Amino acid sequence: MERQLLEQSLADHHREAYLWARQCCRYDDEQAKDVLQEVYVKILEGRARYNNLSSFRTWLFAVIRYTALDILREKHLVIVDEPGDNDHPALPADEPPDEPVDYEALLRQLPARQAQVLLLAFYHGMTLEAISTVMDISLGTVRTHYDRGKKQLKELIALNPVQDHGRR
Numbered sequence: 162m163e164r165q166l167l168e169q170s171l172a173d174h175h176r177e178a179y180l181w182a183r184q185c186c187r188y189d190d191e192q193a194k195d196v197l198q199e200v201y202v203k204i205l206e207g208r209a210r211y212n213n214l215s216s217f218r219t220w221l222f223a224v225i226r227y228t229a230l231d232i233l234r235e236k237h238l239v240i241v242d243e244p245g246d247n248d249h250p251a252l253p254a255d256e257p258p259d260e261p262v263d264y265e266a267l268l269r270q271l272p273a274r275q276a277q278v279l280l281l282a283f284y285h286g287m288t289l290e291a292i293s294t295v296m297d298i299s300l301g302t303v304r305t306h307y308d309r310g311k312k313q314l315k316e317l318i319a320l321n322p323v324q325d326h327g328r329r
Contacts, residue, residue, distance in 0.1 A: 162211050170217050171201060177285060181222050184280050185229035188265060196229045203228065215294050219287070222295040226277075267317045275310030278303055 162170070171178075182200070183193035200221075203209040209224045211217060268276045274296070281287045281295060289307060293300045 164205075167204065167211070171204065171221075174218055174221055177218065178221055178225060181280075181285065182225050182229060184277065184284075185226055186233070187269070192229075192232070196225060196232055199232065200225050200228045215291065219291045219294050222281070222285070222287075223297065226295060267314060267321065270317055271310055271313055272306075274298075275306045275313065278306040279310045279314065282307060 178200070179193060179197055182196045183190060186192035186196060200209070203224065204211075204221075211220050214220075268279065271279070277296065278292055281292045282289070287295070289300060289303050292307075293303045296303065
């Protein structure tokens, strides 16, 4: 891909890329900015090359995910994508009943892979096949995380009677 087209594609996907980087960094804005800067440098220097085997966005999200994992490992921080990562902060029990539901906090209670699959599917509008490519896991594994994540999130929402979630 020629540089001008590459730069335009990066600009077109910048907002979504930043949001995905932030999600990969467990909502740490500064860490997400560092990850995204490293991703752009990798791409523009040619250390990460788009091969047209998937959509540009799917490829970009995969580069972001792997870069985030690498940076977190280098800094000896908890790797949020490792299987078995169940150390998630709980919601405060004394939350005022008139405040809106904090979906970010609810997602943090899910295992990391389930949360990432749900974010990619619902927030970023990706297909399960694209999620499989981004996360480098089989389609069956994506389906499992998707189904389990939806069920667990539904339970968490039901346990959080703070608002009616727009349903009556």
